[in-house]
Amino acid sequence: MTVIPALDMRAISKSFPGVRALDGVDFDCHAGEVHALCGENGAGKSTLMKILGAVYRPDSGQLRIGGEIADFKHPREARAAGISIVHQELSLMPFRTVAENVFAGQEPTRHGILDRKRMEQRTEELLRRLGSTISSSTQVSTLSIAEQQLVEIAKALLLDATVLVMDEPTAALDDCDARVLLRLVEKLRAEGVAIVYISHRMPEVMAIADRVTVLKDGRKIWTKARREVEVDAIVTAMVGRDITEFFPAAGHSGPGDVLLEILRGSNAMLRDIDLRMRAGEIVGVAGLEDSGKAALAQAIFGDDPLTEGSISVEGRVVSVKSPRQAIAAGIGYLPGDRKREGLVLRQSVRDNALLTLQGMAHVFSRPHRRGLTQAETDLALKTMDVRAGDYGQEIGTLSGGNQQKTIISRWLAQAPKVLIFTEPTRGIDVAAKASIYETMRRLADSGRAIVMISSDLPEVVGVSDRIVVMHQGRISGELDRGASEEAVMALALGITEPNWREETIA
Known part of the structure; x- marks a missing residue:
């Protein structure tokens, strides 16, 4: 008897100007399964999940949810179909309560008035389901990163998600909090949720996944049962070569x-x-x-x-x-949250590489006061192997690794x-x-x-x-x-x- 996947994506392709982001990718996930999606930054993982969440529409291919063809035209249609995505960058409102964040955009009313009691009761139920003792009336800004991650997951579960995408869920967590989250993933799997787990942390993938799919340059390399592969094989498939000396x-x-x-x-x-x-x-x-x-x-x-x-x-x-x-x-500083603390996402790669030098020109020696020429800036970016079609493009369009290397190149100019x-x-x-x-x-x-x-x-x-x-x-x-x-x-x-x-x- 054939088991119908909770999520089934077939021959998904997507192109942007000058870039083939996805090329005929197949991906599926069953109820009660954790399917790890691995690949370098720029491999196509985010594009594939944005198509699932209806942020992008595919150029070709087919999406099925529970065996039924889905043609989402708006993210709310994807959410209504049981698709929830917990993004790496938390999207919480810090000065609102936990309940207000969980119900953001879908607040219940009673006789035309916000039903705050219902919000708090339902939020408490979701948090208890996750094994958390956080109060629904707590202001989010007072929570730790690990607790905020639980609030994001509660938001996803509010919609009775059948497919839950977790994008680097432990990236901001220490080892102990990461273990707690992995136990939560196991709990949700046991409840029958289909979980797409995106992570660069190989020990987590090996600990939690049932299957592993590797993408590279917009193509699927393979899908295998996790018990059939070792970390070295996953890494080699991701980067196309052996990394014999990782550290x-x-x-x-x-x-x-x-x-x-x-x-x-x-x-x-x-x-x-x-x-x-x-x-x-x-x-x-x-x-x-x-x-x-x-x-x-x-x-x-x-x-x-x-x-x-x-x-x-x-x-x-x-x-x-x-x-x-x-x-x-x-003293130079590479911040922990590059997007919020280290980059101006709407400015160019080149401008971001010059931010500190321009802002502190009055402090540095005379050669630096004139700033760097475009050629000198581009050389610093090339030295750091920052990969972009053009250093004049918005830095927000680059992968996380290239964004990080741009910040490092900023400091190299100041030694x-x-x-x-x-x-x-x-x-x-x-x-x-x-x-x-x-x-x-x-x-x-x-x-x-x-x-x-x-x-x-x-x-x-x-x-x-x-x-x-x-x-x-x-x-x-x-x-x-x-x-x-x-x-x-x-x-x-x-x-x-x-x-x-x-x-x-x-």
Whole structure:
């Protein structure tokens, strides 16, 4: 007996000016299945899901939902048919309540008046179904990223979704919160929801997927049962080649002079931070979601400055009360949320590469005051292997990896001594990750100090020369290169005794 898929996309093709985004792609997903969709940025994953959600219409091909042909002309028609998409970039209204966000655009009324009680009751039901204790009346801005992700999923379930698309759902989560979300995915699968799971985190794919489909350059490479493939095979299919050295080797020479020093640094989120960064080293900073690792990056860059203690750059105490002062002192910053904090999406790739240089021209030396010529800017972008049809095109049209590399090229024009990389590979594909790791290694080898704040434990362990672990606003310990993920997690949980047991983590 043939089982009808909950979702069935056949021979889907889509072109944009000069680009064949999808070329005859087949994809399906059954009720009670997690089907992982993998591929580099630009492989066609987002285009395929936007066709499913009726953001785009295909040039050719056929879509069936529950065996019935669907020809959606508007996203609301897709939602009405049971299609819900949880996007990587959260779309919540921060100063509204959880209930108001869940019901946004579909608020119930009673006698012509907003039925707030019904909204809150239904929201509570959805949140309990997800195993959450969040109150429906809580303002979203007070929630952690992990809790906001649950609110997004509750929004999707409000429509009784039969097909749920999750696009990089753990990209902004630490390891513990990611495990909680994966257990939720298993729960929804057991309830019969068809789940399309898009992720660049291979351990998650191997842990949660029933089947895996790989796209490359708009074409489907293969679909296989997850138990029949290994991570190496998935990565090779995605990038078209073996990545034998995913993480770069250690630096060519040992650490040099101290470039950044924090002594007794404190603010509302941090306590008694003592940290030294030396030329030539990459220091990874790990910790749980509210451990203080993000606050440390913001303090060093002056976005949420220290209220006690001191910061020195190259042996000189500097005042870092704002990002401008940090930049002037020789500190560069790659933000964790590139689209909201690092880019002007409607401006060109070239303009984004020049943003900081133009904004700080009065601070830099005379050669920089004139700015860079178009040729010099384009050379910096090419050096970073930023791939675009034209550097004059809007940066919002580029893949996440190319956007990230554009921000890095912005800092290369200024040669800061200290660079802070916050979640440097969040939401980008494995090939772009390897490229950014090599860039970080090259920058460190050139005599810079790199601070890498990351929620990705394999990344922290694989890239860092030294690992600093945060817990409750303090540095709970330091580990050498090559430390185990278990050792990092122990310190992240506040277990500092040398004879900690691995069972404590589980």
